[in-house]
Amino acid sequence: MIEITADMKAIIEQAILSFVATINEDGTPNLSPKASLMVVNGVLYFADIASPQTIVNLKRNPAVEINVVDIFQRRGYRFKGRALILPPGDDEYLMIANWVRATNGPEYPVDHVVKIETTSIIPLLSPAHVFARPPRSQDEIRNTYYQKYAVKPIGA
Template sequence: MVQLTKEIKAAIDDSVLCWLATSSADNIPNVSPKEIFCFFEDHIIIANIASPQTVKNIRENKNVCISFIDILKQKGFQLKGIAEIIENSSKDFSRMEKVLLHLTEGKFPFATITKITITSSKPIIAPKYLLYPNTTEQEQIESAKKSYGF
């Protein structure tokens, strides 16, 4: 198990969406955006709002990959791990639900939660940081705002 560092936790807090990659028992991949996610202890938890394929795949194959970036800084992380579907009958569900309900403000019902135990992590950074090592986050933010019309 890989611990979630303060950098990973900060990146999660700075990200609006994450992308969860799963695979069926037949190794058919699926990538799905997730809006309601956060860290919980040393795990990532995601509210399963409209995720039938994700849940089905995790029940068949627990290996997942989750990626998230701050779209302005253009930095984030790719985390690989083992997923588990937490049912509302589980003793852990209510503790996790409280955290996720805070994010949904009660507007999106969910009956299960995906809990991911991280096994590896690596940073995601825009190529500009590599090609132009003196690029600051503030310069990258200004460049992204201009590109996205903010």
């Protein structure tokens, strides 16, 4: 398993929304948005709150890919690996379930918790990083996209 770095964790926390790809029985992709992706002790986890097809797919085939991109920094990561569905009552399950409920409210169901054994991590960079000439700093890129989306950072 490849450990998640501090930068990867920061991107996950800043982006909030990630996308989990699994494989349907007919071989087609299933893409499910997740706001519950988190890193604990260098390991990825997410909660199944309303994604029954994701869990059906992972029970049949544990192959998974998760994409996370911070839209303002225009960078992120692609995590590939194997999913392990944790049983209710497991310490790791309870840790994630308790975090979801503390963050979103006690009414949020946590039907499953999934632990990811990462086998590959690839950085994702938008053309804003790759093709800009002269190269732009991360601050310039971030400020460009704050303006584009008409938002201001908290505290600004």
